[in-house]
Structure formats: C-alpha cells, structure tokens
Amino acid sequence: MLLQTEKLKHTDSGLFFLLAGPCVIEGENMALNIAETIVKITDRLHIPYVFKGSYRKANRSRIDSFTGIGDEKALKILRKVGETFNIPVVTDIHSAEEARMAAEYADILQIPAFLSRQTDLLVAAAETGRVVNIKKGQFLSPGAMKFAVQKVIDAGNKKVAITERGTTFGYQDLLVDFRGIPEMKSFGYPVILDVTHSLQQPNQTSGVTGGMPQLIETIARAGIATGADGLFMETHPEPEKAKSDGANMLRLDLLEGLLVRLTAIRETINKFDK
Structure with a gap:
C-alpha cells in the first residue's frame, strides 16, 4: 500500500516506501545534496522515495533551540528539491493557518505527533x-x-497515512509496540514506522533531546518484519553537526547498506506471503 501521490516512482516494486531527509531544512545545498544521494540509492534499489524536511521546527525544548531559516525560504527549497529530482516532498505543519501555505510547496502534509488530536x-x-x-x-x-x-x-480527503513513532515510557524514553502496526493497517491506509524518532530520549536535563541511533537497524528490521508499508528516517551527512535531532539521526553514508538489508528482508517476506 502506497501514499496516494502521482510523483512516487517504483510503485510496482513490492517493497516499502521511504520518507527520508534532514530533520529541518538548514540550507539549499545541504537539502539538494542529501536528496541527490538518496535518490540515487532508492532508484538503484527500486524503493519509492519521498524527501522529508521540516521548514520550521515548532516543538523545541528550549527557546534558544534552532527552529529554521525562515518559512518562505525553506519552503522554496523544498519545492526546488521536488522539482529538481521529480519526487514528492513532505513537511510538518503546526497550525490550521499553515496548511494552505505549506500545500503550495509540499505534496504531503505531516501532522506532528503532539498535534495528532487537533481537529482544526x-x-x-x-x-x-x-x-x-x-x-x-x-x-x-x-x-x-x-x-x-x-x-x-470526514473533511473530504481519503489520502491519509499513519505514522508510528513510539509511545512514551516513563519520562525520558519511548518504546515501539509493534502490535500496533497490523492494528493500524486494518484501518485500510498506509502505515509508516518513524524509525529515528522512535529512538529519541526526550526531556533530558540539558534541554536537548537524546537518542539511541545504534538501534536504528534493529527498529527498522522489526518494522519491515511486522508489515510496515513505509519507513521514515531522518538522515544527515554529519548528525553531530545537525541543527535539530542530531542525537537520533542516521548518518547518510550508512543509509544504502541499511536499505539493502531491509530490502532483502521484505523480498523474503513477500516470497512467503505469495
């Protein structure tokens, strides 16, 4: 089951689709370079790909945390990425007023987890x-x-996807209940596993969210094995220098090897499901 956007390529591959990119748009060259790298990998592996980048980060622990380079500037970069590589792009929105603005630039609007009950x-x-x-x-x-x-x-749009990103466990940890993937798939819409955010360790005393990137492959493998339709990963050439969520990002040069192994798992599962 795939996202309902015409720009997705390789939709007949039988594999999972991928939403990946930096946490937040830090600049045009950075976004284009990350997208180019991932497009080459996903084209080789026949994985449908959506570029992910937030034009602004509204949910920050501290007021001095980096939030973005300016809404219009970041949104124009997102559109340029999509047009340059002919791929769909996804970005977060934080208020009803932002929806129409972001829709002019992005193919997929993402509702942050903390806002998932906000009806407006x-x-x-x-x-x-x-x-x-x-x-x-x-x-x-x-x-x-x-x-x-x-x-x-009910608002007239059946183009919906659901993303699992972990459940709060205590004050400073998240756990993924993989039983939820088949349960949410039963609703009839694509289910995505947000691998990297599921490994966050929020509410640190430093005011900077921690993470466990060493478990990215473990969580991703489990997601593929339990039937996730898509995977979401934040990736950066140098996570330690990323301006947001670097503690749980995947280093970009590790992405291809991971996707090769995940593809093999999904292909094996598909053989047994026939």
Whole structure:
C-alpha cells in the first residue's frame, strides 16, 4: 500500500516506501545534496522515495533551540528539491493557518505527533487535498488513531497515512509496540514506522533531546518484519553537526547498506506471503 501521490516512482516494486531527509531544512545545498544521494540509492534499489524536511521546527525544548531559516525560504527549497529530482516532498505543519501555505510547496502534509488530536489542524490539512500523514501521538494507543484518520476522511480527503513513532515510557524514553502496526493497517491506509524518532530520549536535563541511533537497524528490521508499508528516517551527512535531532539521526553514508538489508528482508517476506 502506497501514499496516494502521482510523483512516487517504483510503485510496482513490492517493497516499502521511504520518507527520508534532514530533520529541518538548514540550507539549499545541504537539502539538494542529501536528496541527490538518496535518490540515487532508492532508484538503484527500486524503493519509492519521498524527501522529508521540516521548514520550521515548532516543538523545541528550549527557546534558544534552532527552529529554521525562515518559512518562505525553506519552503522554496523544498519545492526546488521536488522539482529538481521529480519526487514528492513532505513537511510538518503546526497550525490550521499553515496548511494552505505549506500545500503550495509540499505534496504531503505531516501532522506532528503532539498535534495528532487537533481537529482544526487535521481538517485544514484535509481541505488542501494533499496527502495527510498523521503521526501517532506518544500518548495514544494504536486503536485511537482511527479517530484522527476519520476526521480527515470526514473533511473530504481519503489520502491519509499513519505514522508510528513510539509511545512514551516513563519520562525520558519511548518504546515501539509493534502490535500496533497490523492494528493500524486494518484501518485500510498506509502505515509508516518513524524509525529515528522512535529512538529519541526526550526531556533530558540539558534541554536537548537524546537518542539511541545504534538501534536504528534493529527498529527498522522489526518494522519491515511486522508489515510496515513505509519507513521514515531522518538522515544527515554529519548528525553531530545537525541543527535539530542530531542525537537520533542516521548518518547518510550508512543509509544504502541499511536499505539493502531491509530490502532483502521484505523480498523474503513477500516470497512467503505469495
């Protein structure tokens, strides 16, 4: 099951699709270079690819945390990435007022996990006609996501996807309940596993979110094995220098090897499912 956007290539490959890119747009060259690298990899592996980049990060631990380079500037970069490589792009929106603006530049509007119950935001995203990717709140059960999905459908848009990104466990950790993937798939819409955000360690005393990137492959393999339709990963050439969420990002030069191994797992599963 794929996202309903005409720009996706390799849709007959039988593999998972991939949403990947930097946490936040830091500049044009950085975005284009990351996209070019991933496009080459996903074309070789026949993986449908969506470039991910937030034009602004509204949910920050501290007021001095980096939020972006300016909305219009970042959105124009997102559009340039999409046009340069003829691929769809996805970005977060944070308020109903942002939905129409972002829809002028992005193919997929993503609802952040903390905002997944915000009716006005979901309806505004739906009314743009774009694909709406709803991240499951860290505080919600998988079953509760059917109500978020229904809000988008009731607003006249059936182009919906759901993203699992972990559930709050204590104050400073997240866990992925992989039972939720088949449960959410039963709603009839694509289910994505956000691999890197599932490995965040929020609420650190430093005010900077931590992470466990050494477990990226473990979580990704489990997601493929349990039937995730797509994977979401944030990646950067130098995560230690990234301006947002570097602690849980995948280093860009590790992406190809990981995708090769994940592709082999999905191909094996497909053989047994026939």
